[in-house]
Amino acid sequence: MTTSLSSKTGQQDPSEPRDHMESVNGTPQSGADAGVEAHRRMSAGKTFEVVRRDGEEEMARPATSLAFSGLAAGLAMGFSVLTEAVMNTHLPADAVWAPLIGNMGYTIGFILVIVGGMQLFTENTIIPVATLCKSPTRSNFLRLARIWSLVLAANIVGAVLFAIFVMKTSAVPPSVQEAILGLGRHASDGGFLVTMTKGVGAGFLIAALGWLLAGRQSGEVLLVFIITYVVALAGFSHVVAGTVEMAALVIVGQIGIEAAVFGFILPALIGNILGGTFLFTFLTYGQIREELPEKK
Numbered sequence: 001m002t003t004s005l006s007s008k009t010g011q012q013d014p015s016e017p018r019d020h021m022e023s024v025n026g027t028p029q030s031g032a033d034a035g036v037e038a039h040r041r042m043s044a045g046k047t048f049e050v051v052r053r054d055g056e057e058e059m060a061r062p063a064t065s066l067a068f069s070g071l072a073a074g075l076a077m078g079f080s081v082l083t084e085a086v087m088n089t090h091l092p093a094d095a096v097w098a099p100l101i102g103n104m105g106y107t108i109g110f111i112l113v114i115v116g117g118m119q120l121f122t123e124n125t126i127i128p129v130a131t132l133c134k135s136p137t138r139s140n141f142l143r144l145a146r147i148w149s150l151v152l153a154a155n156i157v158g159a160v161l162f163a164i165f166v167m168k169t170s171a172v173p174p175s176v177q178e179a180i181l182g183l184g185r186h187a188s189d190g191g192f193l194v195t196m197t198k199g200v201g202a203g204f205l206i207a208a209l210g211w212l213l214a215g216r217q218s219g220e221v222l223l224v225f226i227i228t229y230v231v232a233l234a235g236f237s238h239v240v241a242g243t244v245e246m247a248a249l250v251i252v253g254q255i256g257i258e259a260a261v262f263g264f265i266l267p268a269l270i271g272n273i274l275g276g277t278f279l280f281t282f283l284t285y286g287q288i289r290e291e292l293p294e295k296k
Contacts (some may be wrong), residue, residue: 042215045288048130050214055128058119059143063150066119070151073118074158074240080109081244082166084232085179099233106232107225109241114209114224119151121240125276126207126284133285134292152269155240163247181252184245187237188255192267195237199271200279202236207276211284237268 042050058066083105091098113120128147132140166172166180190198209227213220231238246260255263 044284045291047211047214048285048288048292051127051211052130052134054214055131058124059128059131059140059147063146066147066150067154069117069119070121070154071158073113073120073151074155074160074243075162076112076116076118077109077120077155077159077240078162078166078244079112080106080228080241081180081183081248082162082172082176083108085176085183088179088182089175103232104225104229106241107228110228111221111224114213115220119154120206121148121152121155122203122206122238122272122276123210124148124151125203125273126210126281129277129281130285133281133289152239156243156265159240159243160247163244163251167248167251177248180245180248181254184242184249185254186235187242187245188249188259188264192263195264196267196271196274198235198237199239199268200275201234201271202231202238202268203272203275203277204280205231205236205275206238206272207280211280237264237271239265239268239272242268 084102085105087105088098088102091102110120112118114123124147128144132144167177172180188195205227209224212223212227216223242264246255246264249255250257250260
């Protein structure tokens, strides 16, 4: 009978299965247990900690970095509106299936911004807020106010600049410009309460997207596409993408600045904050608050 290397030397033969391995979190685990552990989903508590640490990093960034990143994000979000408008011009207007195709274009700006790591206000309804949830100090409130104000202002400026580009230059054909205006008219026809309610849906989904992306190393593009495609299909109101549409309407004189701000931008903003922060983030924190380690 053949004698194994381990029986001769007392050492583990590399060709033999290992019965035990080094402990994980202080608990000895077999090779089989370690394999299971490696394929388990990340717990809600660990996901929260990833989000919180990301938030700490974002709130510590210089103001100029946040502003330029937010400006780039506002410009990039314009491609959501532009791509959807371009696709709509090539689809039959009376076809019931046309929105299923045209709304795919809405995802492009979100993919550019989120996968590209730019500062988008609606992502900030969860990422820096996680830090505030765990440590609701005056300093963290001020840091949150700082990042919100900087990023939102930069996003809005970028969105307006994009609208000026597509409506005041010959880069975009008249048919596409008219399609953009059509998107804006549709978005603004619900009134304050309806727009705010639709904003809650968008805020919740984008905050959920930030949660789902925490710690993820692959599949980001597909995940962003699915979530933002649902936002478009449902007709939810997103403050930054919608600002592009409202600015286009203002530029051609179809609505005034006051109507754009109080008829869409403000209610969409309120809804995005309610859905992203007060519904998704606070409820998510509530489920893991008692499981977090106590501060020493």
